[in-house]
Amino acid sequence: MPRTEHPRVENADHPLPGAGSVSRTSARPQTPAGVEVLVPGTPGAPVVLITECDHDTFDAEIAVARQAGVELRLAQARTAEELVAAAAGAAGLVVQYAEISAAVLDALPGLQVVSRYGVGVDSVDVAAAAARGVTVCNVPDYGTEAVSDHAITLALTASRGVARLDRGVRAGRFDLQAVRPVGQVRGSVFGVVGVGRIGHATALKARGLGYEVLGFDVLAPDADGELHGVPVAPLDEVLRRADVVSLHTPLTVATHHLVGRRELALMKPTAVLVNTSRGGVVDTDALVAALGEGRLRAAGIDVHEEEPVPVGHPLTRLENVTLTPHLAWYTEESYTELKRRTVENAVEAIAGRVPRNVVTEETR
Numbered sequence: 001m002p003r004t005e006h007p008r009v010e011n012a013d014h015p016l017p018g019a020g021s022v023s024r025t026s027a028r029p030q031t032p033a034g035v036e037v038l039v040p041g042t043p044g045a046p047v048v049l050i051t052e053c054d055h056d057t058f059d060a061e062i063a064v065a066r067q068a069g070v071e072l073r074l075a076q077a078r079t080a081e082e083l084v085a086a087a088a089g090a091a092g093l094v095v096q097y098a099e100i101s102a103a104v105l106d107a108l109p110g111l112q113v114v115s116r117y118g119v120g121v122d123s124v125d126v127a128a129a130a131a132r133g134v135t136v137c138n139v140p141d142y143g144t145e146a147v148s149d150h151a152i153t154l155a156l157t158a159s160r161g162v163a164r165l166d167r168g169v170r171a172g173r174f175d176l177q178a179v180r181p182v183g184q185v186r187g188s189v190f191g192v193v194g195v196g197r198i199g200h201a202t203a204l205k206a207r208g209l210g211y212e213v214l215g216f217d218v219l220a221p222d223a224d225g226e227l228h229g230v231p232v233a234p235l236d237e238v239l240r241r242a243d244v245v246s247l248h249t250p251l252t253v254a255t256h257h258l259v260g261r262r263e264l265a266l267m268k269p270t271a272v273l274v275n276t277s278r279g280g281v282v283d284t285d286a287l288v289a290a291l292g293e294g295r296l297r298a299a300g301i302d303v304h305e306e307e308p309v310p311v312g313h314p315l316t317r318l319e320n321v322t323l324t325p326h327l328a329w330y331t332e333e334s335y336t337e338l339k340r341r342t343v344e345n346a347v348e349a350i351a352g353r354v355p356r357n358v359v360t361e362e363t364r
């Protein structure tokens with residue numbers, strides 16, 4: 001399964017032989033060695049190269065390329081040198097893990113766009129791209145439905161102790177003692193921290209199930225009003241009142257360990273914490289202590305401070321934790337949408353139109 005939300009950064013600032021010495025040319029070279037042509041283009045058609053990704057099909061990308069009349073190529077380049085050789089003459093690069101440094105950009109003078117599968121563009125030197133007139137694109141919202149589905153799944157699974165009960169049945173325990181007391185949804189409060197795209201979608205789904213929803217967002221930090229139709233309150237009040245706290249902020253300096261020892265102490269001992277945002281938003285040591293000492297009922301955690309989670313990690317020894325491997329973004333629909341829109345962004349830029357999602361230093 002693809003690991004789109006995990007940029008694997010290799011080849012950092014790899015100095016390239018001859019970088020910067022290549023003259024700009026519009027001539028299209030022969031297909032370089034090791035490059036597979038997925039969609040042949042007519043002579044003179046712009047070339048888009050997909051490189052270093054772990055997708056197992058390219059149907060969505062091929063459909064977009066055919067429609068747009070671009071030549072689509074694939075090369076699993078592992079080093080900056082391999083990437084530059086494979087991308088010679090390409091107008092567009094579609095990347096998942098590849099490090100796109102200033103040196104790589106200098107070695108690809110015909111490049112017009114770098115389009116990344118996913119949200120984060122940490123692996124692309126956005127400032128260097130802007131300085132060279134290369135557009136950088138991402139797909140920031142492909143996982144809104146999938147992540148909110150997963151947050152609700154973890155909330156219900158953790159609240160009802162489903163994973164623990166499943167392990168119990170397999171071990172011959174056929175009763176409910178291990179998970180008592182379980183409360184019902186109606187009448188329970190679902191706290192949403194970060195009422196953005198995913199937080200809002202999660203809030204609507206939680207409300208549909210019968211939860212009372214209460215949000216907190218830095219955009220409305222102290223308000224007693226609403227944000228996007230979700231009632232909001234200060235963070236401490238959300239933590240005190242909620243039976244489920246679901247985290248949906250980005251990881252920033254301000255949100256690093258947003259939920260730590262103090263915040264966990266504010267939560268009800270019967271409450272459940274769900275994290276599908278980023279591992280660093282929660283102080284994992286404080287969470288392990290709270291769960292282990294019965295100060296928090298359960299947790300459902302998709303994102304982790306260390307990924308993959310090391311074998312034997314303290315979280316994995318706790319019965320009241322449900323863990324998933326940073327896959328909240330994944331459904332077949334979101335996966336296809338991600339692949340389609342990544343190539344759409346590239347072909348839009350090459351056609352001289354403004355792609356749907358452009359990343360700049362200001363907007364990232």
Ligand SMILES: NC(=O)c1ccc[n+]([C@@H]2O[C@H](COP(=O)([O-])OP(=O)(O)OC[C@H]3O[C@@H](n4cnc5c(N)ncnc54)[C@H](O)[C@@H]3O)[C@@H](O)[C@H]2O)c1
Nearest residue numbers: 143194195196197198199217218248249250276277328329
């Ligand atoms: N687990 C996964 O597979 C997966 C997939 C996609 C996204 N994500 C995570 O989900 C996060 C949210 O995605 P989104 O599309 O909803 O982003 P978004 O930008 O639409 O929403 C984020 C919200 O958080 C709020 N926020 C920022 N700082 C805050 C703070 N200090 N306190 C409270 N609120 C704060 C913002 O105001 C905004 O409303 C992403 O940043 C990413 O970390 C995870």
